[in-house]
Amino acid sequence: MVSHRNFAFALKNGILFDLxxxxxxxxPLLLLMLLLGAGSLAAQAYPPFGPDHELKLNAGLFxxxxxxxxxxxxxxxxxxxLGGTVYWDNDRYDYNGNFGIGPNLRAYFGYAPRxxxxxxxxxxxxxxxxxxxxxxxxxxxxxxxxxxxxxGAGSKWTTRSQRFTLELYGGVGRSLNPEPYQEDFIFRAxxxxxxxx
Numbered sequence: 001m002v003s004h005r006n007f008a009f010a011l012k013n014g015i016l017f018d019l020x021x022x023x024x025x026x027x028p029l030l031l032l033m034l035l036l037g038a039g040s041l042a043a044q045a046y047p048p049f050g051p052d053h054e055l056k057l058n059a060g061l062f063x064x065x066x067x068x069x070x071x072x073x074x075x076x077x078x079x080x081x082l083g084g085t086v087y088w089d090n091d092r093y094d095y096n097g098n099f100g101i102g103p104n105l106r107a108y109f110g111y112a113p114r115x116x117x118x119x120x121x122x123x124x125x126x127x128x129x130x131x132x133x134x135x136x137x138x139x140x141x142x143x144x145x146x147x148x149x150x151x152g153a154g155s156k157w158t159t160r161s162q163r164f165t166l167e168l169y170g171g172v173g174r175s176l177n178p179e180p181y182q183e184d185f186i187f188r189a190x191x192x193x194x195x196x197x
Contacts, residue, residue: 032118051196052164058087060168060191066090071192073106078113081106093141096186097128108156114163115158124148124173124186148173148186158196167192 007045058069066089084103092098102124110116127145152171156163170189178184 056192056194058190079108092129095125100126165194
């Protein structure tokens with residue numbers, strides 16, 4: 001036990017910590033270091049984002065042509081995402097066919113994470129029919145399917161809560177196995193409305 005006189009002597013001569021056993025001092029010091037270290041790890045430039053998944057509808061394509069295009073996007077970080085697109089069109093003679101499915105990889109370059117300007121690389125499997133020359137009164141169509149690789153760019157805006165998004169994009173792809181009656185290029189464009197969850 002430390003008496004009042006010994007405490008005053010120790011305080012005056014700067015040897016206060018020598019009066020206590022070393023094991024008792026190591027535990028609070030270690031706890032203090034752990035708390036300070038955890039606090040510095042939590043301090044980041046941006047707050048952590050909750051929703052990593054986004055589901056989108058291409059409203060621009062639907063209004064322009066009546067085709068339905070749904071997209072999914074999974075954020076792998078603040079500036080990279082991996083996603084996929086599926087579209088259907090009732091017109092089997094449409095430019096990009098009547099069905100398509102494919103993946104995409106995006107990189108975001110905006111000031112805020114997961115929004116702003118982006119560039120993407122995409123792949124697309126598509127199928128449809130092409131009307132070929134025929135006699136009057138008859139209709140002859142040739143079925144096709146193909147795969148294309150391409151690049152695109154656009155911009156994405158999000159609400160303050162990061163729940164709802166608006167996206168404008170466009171892209172061009174090269175068909176890898178075109179038939180003689182098919183186009184060599186495919187085009188993508190849209191105005192997407194999305195929700196994150």
